[in-house]
Amino acid sequence: MKILVTGATGLVGSAVCARLATEGHDVMRAVRPGKRPVEGISSWVEVDVAKAVEPSAWLPHLGGVDAVVNCAGALQDGMTHNMAGVHAQGPQALFRACEQSGVRRVIHFSAIGVDRQQPSTFSQTKLSGDMALMATDLDWVILRPAVILGAAAFGSSALFRGLAALPFLPSMPSTGRLQVVQLEDIAETVLRLVDERAPSKLSLEIAGPQALEFDEIVARYRRWLGWHPAKRYLLPRPLASLVYWIGDIAGLLGWRPPVRSTAAKEIVRGAVGNPSEWIAATGILPLSLDDALARRPVSVQERWFAKLYFLKPVIFVMLPLFWISTGIISLTSGFEQGVELMLAGGAGFLAAPSVIAGALTDIVIGCAIAIRRTARWGLYAAVLLSLFYAAAGTAILPELWNEPLGPLTKIWPILVLHLVALAILEER
Incomplete structure (x- = not known):
């Protein structure tokens, strides 16, 4: 079958694509603009689901497709x-396009419990998508x-x-029980239900044992x-609320904290x-969390990831604060000292403009690192600027290498931290 999969680079989408491909299906991956799949994947199209709210946005991609x-x-x-x-809105347009193009089979991911309660916009919009599909x-x-x-x-x-990986377990107040389900069971479910002979017009709750x-x-x-x-x-409720608020701020900057x-x-x-x-429709016996973990021997990579998980947000908070604060200090309380250093190095009438330019550059770099979309370029710019500061400081004021606080020596660990940030930038 030729199968169009939306959200193909996500956690579920990537697993579904891999499972379908291993069974010989021709998988067309629909990805957000700029999210090209890994090298070697030839069948893919760029579609922004949130903006593809008319059937005409989907129809060009449904030619020869057997299922979505x-x-x-x-x-x-x-x-x-x-x-x-x-x-x-995007899925509703996709479903209408399927009707117009003759694609009959549609597998749609929602979330458990949205038909019973809708405490947030997430579950409200999920239910709207479900109802749009059920109306077809x-x-x-x-x-x-x-x-x-x-x-x-x-x-x-x-x-x-x-x-x-934390030395203590922070527990959030008011958390319900979870019947966690394994990703491999999810992918296997899609494989079995995408077949035209499988049952249809079903809403299935997928939950672990x-x-x-x-x-x-x-x-x-x-x-x-x-x-x-x-x-x-x-965690006390005020502290838990603060954690959620910080997560919201990060989300507004383009990051995706859970x-x-x-x-x-x-x-x-x-x-x-x-x-x-679900079990009756697919014959799948869901794995428990204990069984799933027992099947995966732990590796050093897992331990590295676990220990780096909360260090990553700390790094991406500290680096923007570092660059922005150095820029602000250079423009305020440290301005005269900066000008004096430049004059001592022979900058002459360019001393004050150089300090201002350097301070503004620091602030721009800090802001760029803070925003997910520009973080990579901000980190690259920070690395280059750090190397420039080391070279310029050596040329203009080489005696700074002998300062007891090591203003030039400290550039190197700062540089390494930026390289670490680049290494762990990707989220999936």
């Missing part, structure tokens, strides 16, 4: 995400998974690893990683359901 799998999703509105467009005469299947975990580390799957507390899941990951149990610490206000609203009701209809 919609894996596109977003946790919360932000700089690059519009949940109404991603979950409802297509051979549709709506999949409503609980929290998805797998070998790939992204979203919740990454968060649990990161929490497991264990209903676990949030803390229990973290504890299992910690044991899997080979570390001793950590003492549980319940801990945001939407997660706070959704996790109260948990993610539990009845998987019996």
Whole structure:
């Protein structure tokens, strides 16, 4: 079959594409503009689901397609995400285009519990997309998974690893139980249901066999990683609210932390359901978290990732603050000292303009690193500027190398930290 998969670079989409391809299907990956798949993938198209709100945006991509799998999703509105467009308007246009082009089979990913409660815009828009599909005469299947975990580390799957690496276990207040489901079971489900002979017009809850507390899941990951149990610490509600607020700010800057206000609203009701209809429709016996972890021997890469998980946001907070604060200091309390240093180096009438230009450049670089879309270029610019400062300082004031506080010597560890930031920048 020729199958169009939206959200093909996401956690679920990439796993679904890989599983379908291994069975010989011709997979056409629909990705957001600028999110080209890895090298070697030839069948792909760029489509911004949130903006493709008319059937005409989808029809050119449906020629010869036998089935569509919609894996596109977003946790919360932000700089690059519009949940109404991603979950409802874009998919509705896709479903109408399928009707017009003769594509009958549509597998659509929703979320467990959205038909029972809609505490946030996430679940409200997910339900709108579900209802749009159910209103069609297509051979549709709506999949409503609980929290998805797998070998790939992204979203919740990454968060649990990161929490497991902390010396203590911070527990968020008011969290419901979770029937986590394995990514490989999700991909296998799509493979079995995409066949035209499979049952259709079904809404299936996909949930694992264990209903676990949030803390229990973290504890299992910690044991899997080979570390001793950590003492549980319940975060006070004001501190938990602050954490969610910081996550929202990061989301507005284009980052995608799993801990945001939407997660706070959704996790109260948990993610539990009845998987019996799913099991009956597919014959899949879902893996428990314990069995899934037992199948994956832990590696040094897993431990590295877990320990770096919370260091990454610290790095991407400190680097912008470092550059922005140095720029502000150079323009205010440190301006005269900066000019004096430039004059001592023979800058002459260019001393003051040089200090101002350097300070403004520092601020721009700090802002660029803070924004996800420009972070890579900001880091590259920071590396080049650090090398320039080292070279210029050596040429103009070589005695700075002998200063007890090491203003030039400290450039090298700063440079290394920027290279570390570049190495861990990608989120998936």
